[in-house]
Amino acid sequence: MEDATESTHGSGNVSEPEEDRYADSDFRPSKLGTKEYWEDAYQKELETFKDIGDVGEIWFGEESMSRVLRWMDKAKIPEDAAILDIGTGNGAFLVELANHGYKNLMGIDYSPASVELAKNVLQAEGLADVSVKEMDFLKCQGELKDFDVCIDKGTFDAISLNPTNTEEGKKLYVQALKGALKDKGFFAITSCNWTKTQLLERFNEGFEFVQELPTPSFQFGGKTGNSVSALIFKRVT
Template sequence: MEDAGERSNYCENTSDCEEDRGSDNDFETSKLGTKEYWEEMYQKELETFKDIGDVGEIWFGEESMSRVLGWMQTAKIPENAAILDIGTGNGAFLVELAKHGFKNLTGVDYSPASVELARNVLQTECLSDITVKEVDFLNCNRELKEFDVCIDKGTFDAISLNPNNSKEAKKLYVQALRDALKENGFFSITSCNWTKEQLLQRFNEGFEFVQELPTPRFQFGGKTGNSVTALIFKRVH
């Protein structure tokens, strides 16, 4: 499968330069925001993994994982911290977290094929002590709670494209995130659809901005922008 690099293939609604992206308005709806799309995609990746052992695409590329792992090291996140990977996909980030010594890991996804794929990948890596669950993050009824760190690489982007009331879905996401995190817990988000300013606006209630992680910048037509935004927040009252 083609490498996503620093942009996932569902970033179709972003403009070329950061300053051209407007306020926190809804994007046009897209099949990329539907459960059916992701189930079909992960079913194909699952079949490919069983056939040839290819784990599939790493959203935003390996650099996106290294970026967050670097922050975790600098922030001295303890190895026993409870970490939640929201929209775990093929579980690739769970594997990297485990390789870096983190021991209390959970991945969730609403796609059954994704969960089966992630479990197969983890089994291949002999990582049997990582929890992967089929959970709709927007409707988990506080099943997910007491996490020290929550990580999102593209899930909020996909939710933003949901044809079925994306405004409500985004509100549900923020509430579910507040419920999942401990007070003073951290939230790491990587997005290609939202700018720093838009994410600060979206997560301005119950969260405190900590820092922006550096991402590649580009120039086009005399303008400079980022193709990816990566931010860290802290859960507060």
């Protein structure tokens, strides 16, 4: 899944009233939460890539990838760490991770066109040995495990916009994440729909907050906020 930049919080991640701080019900259903939307989008990007070699949209921009890579460097994540890219889209982050020296990489996406696109992009970069699988993260309990790092740039956002079974989807996401990560494994999430406070509340069981990564800030109505949240968690038992 890519390009999930449609935020339902019009003013971004500015401090919100106490009674609304943990509300999960303030999202309008969106086509960005449907598999059909992403399959259609990636089919078009696949055709474009085959025609002119354009990999398509970079989710949250290149800086979003650099931000996580800088954290990985500071955290001394080893090059042989098992890393999962959740909702890999066009595979652009897998390319960056591989170019950064990481060798044990897997990307998953529930869109068949996304998986084909990612494989084509990786092959064009000489990285055909990077694993990419068609898989719905919400239905993969037991299939994914023992990862040292899981990375999400917008997939949880898209799940939150699903017109059906939204709350169940968010719960299944947390369960799948717990199963995929090793004890003390790291989870890096970038979101344009959820504030830091809301993400801390959502991932408060089975995870320990590690740090917030710096993202561009803005001022609105006398308050300072961020349009994007980027947080690091650690899996704990």
